Amino acid sequence: MTETPPRLKPRCACGCGGALESHREMSQGALYGGAHDGVEARVDRLVESAILGAIAPDPMFRRAFLKAVGASTALAAISQLLPLGAARAIAQDAAKPEKTKLNVGYVPITCTTPLLLAHAMGEYGKEGLEVNLARTPGWAIVRDKLISAEFDASHLVLAMPLTMTMGVGGPTLPTHVSTVQNVNGNAITLSVRHKDRRDPRDWKGFKFGIPHQHSMHAMLLRYYLAENGLDPDRDVELRVFPPPDSVANMASGNLDGMLFAEPWGQRAVFEGVGFLHALTRDIFPNHPCCVLSVTDRFITESPNSYAAMFRAVVRATEFADKPENRKQVAELLAPAAYLNQPQTVLEQVLTGRYADGLGKVVNEPDRIGFKALPHRSTAIWLLTQLRRWNMVPADVDYAAMAEKVFLATDAARRMKEIGFEASVTPFQTVVMGRAFDPSAPQAYVDSFPIKSI
Numbered sequence: 001m002t003e004t005p006p007r008l009k010p011r012c013a014c015g016c017g018g019a020l021e022s023h024r025e026m027s028q029g030a031l032y033g034g035a036h037d038g039v040e041a042r043v044d045r046l047v048e049s050a051i052l053g054a055i056a057p058d059p060m061f062r063r064a065f066l067k068a069v070g071a072s073t074a075l076a077a078i079s080q081l082l083p084l085g086a087a088r089a090i091a092q093d094a095a096k097p098e099k100t101k102l103n104v105g106y107v108p109i110t111c112t113t114p115l116l117l118a119h120a121m122g123e124y125g126k127e128g129l130e131v132n133l134a135r136t137p138g139w140a141i142v143r144d145k146l147i148s149a150e151f152d153a154s155h156l157v158l159a160m161p162l163t164m165t166m167g168v169g170g171p172t173l174p175t176h177v178s179t180v181q182n183v184n185g186n187a188i189t190l191s192v193r194h195k196d197r198r199d200p201r202d203w204k205g206f207k208f209g210i211p212h213q214h215s216m217h218a219m220l221l222r223y224y225l226a227e228n229g230l231d232p233d234r235d236v237e238l239r240v241f242p243p244p245d246s247v248a249n250m251a252s253g254n255l256d257g258m259l260f261a262e263p264w265g266q267r268a269v270f271e272g273v274g275f276l277h278a279l280t281r282d283i284f285p286n287h288p289c290c291v292l293s294v295t296d297r298f299i300t301e302s303p304n305s306y307a308a309m310f311r312a313v314v315r316a317t318e319f320a321d322k323p324e325n326r327k328q329v330a331e332l333l334a335p336a337a338y339l340n341q342p343q344t345v346l347e348q349v350l351t352g353r354y355a356d357g358l359g360k361v362v363n364e365p366d367r368i369g370f371k372a373l374p375h376r377s378t379a380i381w382l383l384t385q386l387r388r389w390n391m392v393p394a395d396v397d398y399a400a401m402a403e404k405v406f407l408a409t410d411a412a413r414r415m416k417e418i419g420f421e422a423s424v425t426p427f428q429t430v431v432m433g434r435a436f437d438p439s440a441p442q443a444y445v446d447s448f449p450i451k452s453i
Helices: 039-055 059-069 071-079 084-095 110-120 139-147 160-166 216-227 243-251 264-270 296-301 303-321 323-333 343-351 376-388 398-405 408-417 441-446
Strands: 101-106 130-135 153-157 175-180 187-191 207-210 237-240 274-279 290-295 353-355 361-363 429-431 434-436
Touching: 101 110, 101 139, 101 303, 110 130, 110 153, 110 290, 110 303, 110 323, 110 343, 139 153, 139 160, 153 160, 160 175, 160 290, 160 376, 160 398, 175 296, 175 303, 175 398, 187 264, 207 216, 207 243, 216 237, 216 376, 243 264, 264 274, 264 343, 264 353, 290 296, 296 303, 303 323, 303 408, 323 343, 343 353, 376 398, 376 429, 376 434, 376 441, 398 441
Parallel strands: 101 130, 101 153, 207 237
Antiparallel strands: 153 290, 175 290, 187 274, 353 361, 429 434
């Protein structure tokens, strides 16, 4: 897929109200640029800032000096003494992407909105990258292409970077979570045949579709079933399908229910074959779902390319998270080149005003959100569920694995560098009324009456 200019002119994600291409942070004068500057302009300002900081290390004096003489005058005076041009050239050369052409995999679901939106809005091009978005039907193929280095990066369901790093289910491949793509955004969807069987305790013998046995979708469905007294390994059947096949399997009677990423639950409603039983935000509020992942190899061999991709995706994430931008995002991503979905289906998912398949129109603004920072506490929670269902070894070091795979500190630093707030402080997690303490993961696992270990 070749990169094309955006058909719309998105507003700035930082909330300034201007267009992306015209935004500049003016609060500190011309010396400092905004989060949306091109890479060369950003490097120029970093060099200028570093030199001025060395000459006038006291921040109060530096601000007073800039206010008195102006940034342009200050830099002109400094340039008489120091070779700013040469310093800029060296810094810009050092910051250039090692690889300008990247292959990035994705599965066509709304969870991958920031990754696709960065392409649709031309954010990759601003970083000097030409990104080929490679649509893939499911994550088994994605994993193979990451292992073979055919993909430089990819959208993955949340558990995969953890299990790939641990060598669970395939060869060991150190893999990292660069950014979270979305929070919330999924729903337990039942076939219209079961409108009168909405009590989960009445679901014994049901066949449920999931996108991957280790995914957040699978873990949330298992959790929900178990909290309602069903053993997900004995009382129901969980079947793995590529997300694009989910609605057809429900329509044909192969599935009684499913928990896939959107827009497939909403698409089942649109097609008249399903209804939305429960949003995952009501099971685990603000849970992360899918992520942008990279291998150790890509970060090590192409650190500048990685940094450029990170910046582009984070800017798109911030834009997508603003409610006032959601209809515009739906318009950008509906075409076949991206999600290939009816725009009205995407709008219902992204705006949170949707038909539930039971004759009601629901308004839930938090149905889906887009938050880039990966929190290690949620990685630990996911590992507890993988351990609960005997999918990872008993000796798993929850905290160490979360720290190794989730690049939280690095992501926070990079986000702050381009002007976005980011805090790695762990937050309290309550899942269906049960509090989770990330400092005591094994005790949490042991507390469940229904488990596979």
